[in-house]
Amino acid sequence: MKRRRPPRLLAAALALGASLAAAPAPADVSIPFTRSTLPNGMTVILHENHDVPLVVVNVSYGVGSRFEAPGRTGFAHLFEHLMFMGTRRVPTKAFDAWMEGAGGWNNAWTSNDRTDYYDVGPPTSLDLLLWMEADRLRDLGPLMTLEKLDAQREVVRNERRQTSENTPYGKVELRLPELLYPVGHPYHHPVIGSHADLEAATVDDVKAFFAKHYDPANASLVVAGDFDPVRTRARVEQLFGAIPSRGAPADPGAPGFSDTKTTLTSVVRETIEDEVELEKIVMAWQSPRHFGPGDAELDLLSTALASGKASRLYKALVYEQKLAQSVEAEQESAELGSRFVVGVIARPGISLDRLEAALDKELEATKKTPMGDDELERAKNLVETGFVTRLESVRERASLLNMYQAETKDPGYAQKDLERYRAATKEGVRDVAAKVLDANARVILRVVPVKKGKAK
Amino acid sequence: MKRALSALALAASLGAACGGEDAARRPPDAPRPAAADAGAAPDPLGPKPEPGEPAAYTPPVPVHYKRPGGTEVWLLERHALPIVSMQVVVPAGAAYDPEGKGGLALTTANMLDEGAGARGPLELSREIDRLGATLRTGAYADYGFAQLTVLKKNLTAAAALFGDVVSKPQLSAVEFKRVHDLWRNALRARQSEPDAVAGVVVARKVYPAGHPYAHPSDGTLASAAAVTLADVKKFYADRWRPDRAKLVVVGDVTRAELDAVLDQALASWKAPASPPPSESLGVPAPFVGRPAPASVRRVVVVDRADAPQSVIAVARPGVSAFDEESAVLTRVNAALGGSFTSRLNQNLREEHGWSYGARSRFSFTRMRGVFVAQAAVHTEHTGDALQAMLSEIGAMAKDGLTDDEVDKTKQLARADLVEAFETVQAAAARLGRSAGVGHGPDHEAAASHVAARADKAALKRYAAQYLDLDAATIVIVGPRAKIKPQLEAIGITAIESSGPEGQ
Numbered sequence: 001m002k003r004r005r006p007p008r009l010l011a012a013a014l015a016l017g018a019s020l021a022a023a024p025a026p027a028d029v030s031i032p033f034t035r036s037t038l039p040n041g042m043t044v045i046l047h048e049n050h051d052v053p054l055v056v057v058n059v060s061y062g063v064g065s066r067f068e069a070p071g072r073t074g075f076a077h078l079f080e081h082l083m084f085m086g087t088r089r090v091p092t093k094a095f096d097a098w099m100e101g102a103g104g105w106n107n108a109w110t111s112n113d114r115t116d117y118y119d120v121g122p123p124t125s126l127d128l129l130l131w132m133e134a135d136r137l138r139d140l141g142p143l144m145t146l147e148k149l150d151a152q153r154e155v156v157r158n159e160r161r162q163t164s165e166n167t168p169y170g171k172v173e174l175r176l177p178e179l180l181y182p183v184g185h186p187y188h189h190p191v192i193g194s195h196a197d198l199e200a201a202t203v204d205d206v207k208a209f210f211a212k213h214y215d216p217a218n219a220s221l222v223v224a225g226d227f228d229p230v231r232t233r234a235r236v237e238q239l240f241g242a243i244p245s246r247g248a249p250a251d252p253g254a255p256g257f258s259d260t261k262t263t264l265t266s267v268v269r270e271t272i273e274d275e276v277e278l279e280k281i282v283m284a285w286q287s288p289r290h291f292g293p294g295d296a297e298l299d300l301l302s303t304a305l306a307s308g309k310a311s312r313l314y315k316a317l318v319y320e321q322k323l324a325q326s327v328e329a330e331q332e333s334a335e336l337g338s339r340f341v342v343g344v345i346a347r348p349g350i351s352l353d354r355l356e357a358a359l360d361k362e363l364e365a366t367k368k369t370p371m372g373d374d375e376l377e378r379a380k381n382l383v384e385t386g387f388v389t390r391l392e393s394v395r396e397r398a399s400l401l402n403m404y405q406a407e408t409k410d411p412g413y414a415q416k417d418l419e420r421y422r423a424a425t426k427e428g429v430r431d432v433a434a435k436v437l438d439a440n441a442r443v444i445l446r447v448v449p450v451k452k453g454k455a456k
Numbered sequence: 457m458k459r460a461l462s463a464l465a466l467a468a469s470l471g472a473a474c475g476g477e478d479a480a481r482r483p484p485d486a487p488r489p490a491a492a493d494a495g496a497a498p499d500p501l502g503p504k505p506e507p508g509e510p511a512a513y514t515p516p517v518p519v520h521y522k523r524p525g526g527t528e529v530w531l532l533e534r535h536a537l538p539i540v541s542m543q544v545v546v547p548a549g550a551a552y553d554p555e556g557k558g559g560l561a562l563t564t565a566n567m568l569d570e571g572a573g574a575r576g577p578l579e580l581s582r583e584i585d586r587l588g589a590t591l592r593t594g595a596y597a598d599y600g601f602a603q604l605t606v607l608k609k610n611l612t613a614a615a616a617l618f619g620d621v622v623s624k625p626q627l628s629a630v631e632f633k634r635v636h637d638l639w640r641n642a643l644r645a646r647q648s649e650p651d652a653v654a655g656v657v658v659a660r661k662v663y664p665a666g667h668p669y670a671h672p673s674d675g676t677l678a679s680a681a682a683v684t685l686a687d688v689k690k691f692y693a694d695r696w697r698p699d700r701a702k703l704v705v706v707g708d709v710t711r712a713e714l715d716a717v718l719d720q721a722l723a724s725w726k727a728p729a730s731p732p733p734s735e736s737l738g739v740p741a742p743f744v745g746r747p748a749p750a751s752v753r754r755v756v757v758v759d760r761a762d763a764p765q766s767v768i769a770v771a772r773p774g775v776s777a778f779d780e781e782s783a784v785l786t787r788v789n790a791a792l793g794g795s796f797t798s799r800l801n802q803n804l805r806e807e808h809g810w811s812y813g814a815r816s817r818f819s820f821t822r823m824r825g826v827f828v829a830q831a832a833v834h835t836e837h838t839g840d841a842l843q844a845m846l847s848e849i850g851a852m853a854k855d856g857l858t859d860d861e862v863d864k865t866k867q868l869a870r871a872d873l874v875e876a877f878e879t880v881q882a883a884a885a886r887l888g889r890s891a892g893v894g895h896g897p898d899h900e901a902a903a904s905h906v907a908a909r910a911d912k913a914a915l916k917r918y919a920a921q922y923l924d925l926d927a928a929t930i931v932i933v934g935p936r937a938k939i940k941p942q943l944e945a946i947g948i949t950a951i952e953s954s955g956p957e958g959q
Contacts, residue, residue, distance in 0.1 A: 052878050053510070054874055054875070093802070100864055100868060102507040103870055122867075123511075124508045124511075125510075128505045138500075150809075151807075154808075154810070155806075155809050158811050158832070161832075167649075275763070277648050307585070319577075322637070347641055374582070388538070389879070391537065450762075
């Protein structure tokens with residue numbers, strides 16, 4: 001899965017006379033860039049902009065949790081943590097220490113499909129940032145030790161406890177993938193993985209994973225912000241160009257599965273007990289892949305359903321019928337297939353059966369009658385403003401260039417991405433909803449408070 | 457925090473963006489020299505680059521002027537993208553909640569967009585969405601706010617709605633009933649959120665009873681039950697006045713354009729004839745502006761049976777945003793718990809694996825605030841982790857920062873400011889904070905110089921003064937039965953109990 005508000009960007013780094021919403025003329029929403037490929041197959045994208053004295057280095061690797069071996073759930077994300085554990089040139093702890101010493105910081109994330117690392121710093125730090133990224137891509141795997149692995153294994157297990165196990169409703173994300181996708185589907189397990197599998201990971205696993213997936217031909221480097229492109233290109237070629245490649249690993253995809261045909265044949269129900277005060281219903285469907293036909297329509301539908309007080313679900317369930325405390329809906333787009341998820345937290349004393357019936361009524365309506373022109377216009381305008389806002393930040397622009405590169409092979413896809421939303425019609429949204437939101441092929445998960453006094 | 461899973465908790469990543477490691481204090485493990493294997497052939501990557509000093513960065517100072525109604529405008533023009541963000545701040549924060557009515561300030565702010573001018577709440581929301589705008593209202597400890605962000609082409613239309621929200625809220629009984637119900641449900645839900653519980657209990661235990669900052673801005677179940685629509689109407693009338701408001705505007709708009717927009721949007725926002733209520737925060741609380749009262753360390757446990765982690769908060773009185781120490785302490789904090797390589801995070805996370813992350817902060821408030829160091833740790837290491845936190849904070853109080861930390865925190869303080877002013881929304885919120893607390897428009901610029909100038913001796917002095925833990929308050933949210941023996945093993949035997957609201 002991906003970040004919460006999926007890739008819907010728009011607008012350009014540089015001044016654009018953006019006439020968005022109302023006028024039919026498409027806005028200029030491009031992020032200026034140049035792209036080249038190093039002899040070892042590594043993609044290099046430069047985006048120069050001097051508005052703010054910052055540089056960002058973003059390195060995206062084409063590996064996520066869907067590439068994990070059986071019995072090794074959570075490994076791609078665990079590996080992401082290990083990428084900071086050091087080499088000969090950059091001893092353990094020095095990666096962060098040197099970067100922060102130069103006034104920079106970094107972070108990384110892992111999804112089903114990708115692992116993305118980014119560094120932010122003042123222009124004077126760029127050479128160091130590039131040197132450290134080149135160093136770990138070149139040398140990290142063979143230098144892995146059990147000590148490094150054990151250190152991050154414990155951190156990741158605590159990440160799981162903090163974000164999933166000790167947070168209200170956090171257990172949904174642990175269970176939903178297993179219910180929504182069958183055994184054998186690469187999205188069947190959660191990105192964070194199981195404790196047992198995290199405990200089972202070995203140093204040899206790490207070395208093999210690095211050798212296979214952390215290859216320059218499987219990587220895309222973005223440099224964005226306040227830098228000199230001529231000097232930087234030469235430096236990138238020097239640092240990264242000689243890293244040997246074994247070739248990009250083949251993407252196994254999801255053989256036997258299609259993002260346009262759900263594997264669910266009935267309603268899959270489950271109830272989870274959690275430390276919560278208010279009960280919750282989560283519904284999920286398999287839906288079309290990111291950038292596939294219907295993906296933008298479902299993104300617009302999620303906005304119309306749950307964004308703002310006037311949205312369908314908020315208005316009906318929270319505002320008028322007073323059954324719900326809050327509502328959420330999202331098309332969580334991913335490369336091999338997405339999931340459309342609706343979540344509703346019940347008010348105290350409202351039965352989940354009653355809430356579910358009311359929710360179903362609203363969802364059925366979107367499948368029968370096209371939404372109003374005004375509803376569609378609102379959804380489109382909200383989406384578009386979201387894109388412009390994201391373009392303000394150098395870090396976001398770097399991230400978007402690599403997202404488009406990874407998923408469409410075109411870092412400059414922003415304009416076409418926007419066109420998907422502009423072209424959507426209310427009939428199109430209805431038709432996709434009717435096809436995807438099948439009442440008899442979905443997961444319905446309920447979260448209820450732990451029964452007090454129950455032996456554990 | 458760091459290295460987040462994209463599916464989870466992504467938004468938080470910007471929060472913890474500065475800090476440093478300390479090679480002198482704790483040498484890195486097994487640091488084999490970089491050149492060890494490079495004897496035979498030259499290293500293809502060459503030597504480690506040594507970054508030069510970044511150019512100095514001073515936050516921008518907005519132009520400021522008074523409007524006819526008495527509102528002070530702070531305008532920072534930014535023309536790179538066609539976006540404008542504006543924030544009204546008024547001295548109407550949770551600190552002004554009447555005794556027993558905690559949450560009134562926040563609820564008043566929340567009611568502003570539940571119908572305003574001629575539009576009911578749904579119509580208003582619809583219209584904001586149609587313009588692709590975002591509108592938020594809320595209240596912190598010192599101030600209430602309303603913030604609008606919109607594409608320039610829709611500024612006039614959106615500002616008219618914003619003006620209605622600020623100056624003509626309907627405050628209707630029907631909508632209040634609904635908002636009030638949702639509020640009370642949210643307070644019930646808060647009891648099962650361990651971080652939120654820790655925050656509520658810390659404030660309740662660190663500040664003396666009745667102190668304006670002792671209650672949470674969203675109140676308690678008891679205080680929510682006591683708040684009425686009449687309270688909201690009075691609070692709004694008393695405190696959301698144009699002659700006490702400041703309006704921060706950042707983005708693609710000139711002063712002339714802005715004035716034309718505001719002349720229409722805020723035309724009906726008039727100050728009442730009555731004088732405004734006092735903005736002093738009432739009774740000077742016992743420790744305001746003075747050292748903490750001599751007292752003993754307290755340990756309070758909020759039971760959360762079967763929790764896989766304990767949330768530990770180590771707290772003590774901090775500083776006021778008006779104390780000069782405030783700017784300097786951001787650097788002390790960056791070294792202690794304000795960045796990834798800070799001592800607390802390195803110890804609990806990188807060295808011991810007890811936690812996904814540990815951090816600390818000094819609050820930035822008009823009156824003296826708090827210092828809090830916090831981490832969610834594996835339950836079975838609650839005692840170890842608490843001891844490590846106390847020891848790290850104690851070492852910083854005793855010895856101050858290392859030379860590396862002195863240098864690093866200067867860079868990180870600069871970096872934090874560059875990003876705080878990068879986007880129009882972030883810049884408006886940051887300037888709004890200065891305005892809301894009561895600083896002038898040049899505060900960030902001035903504070904950046906104060907922070908940059910602080911030398912090792914000053915940093916050590918402030919660390920000693922503000923990190924002493926003799927009278928600390930320690931709050932732990934976790935399974936009491938499993939925690940108690942661990943605390944006893946590190947010599948803590950007097951353990952108080954508390955409910956999730958500090959009761």
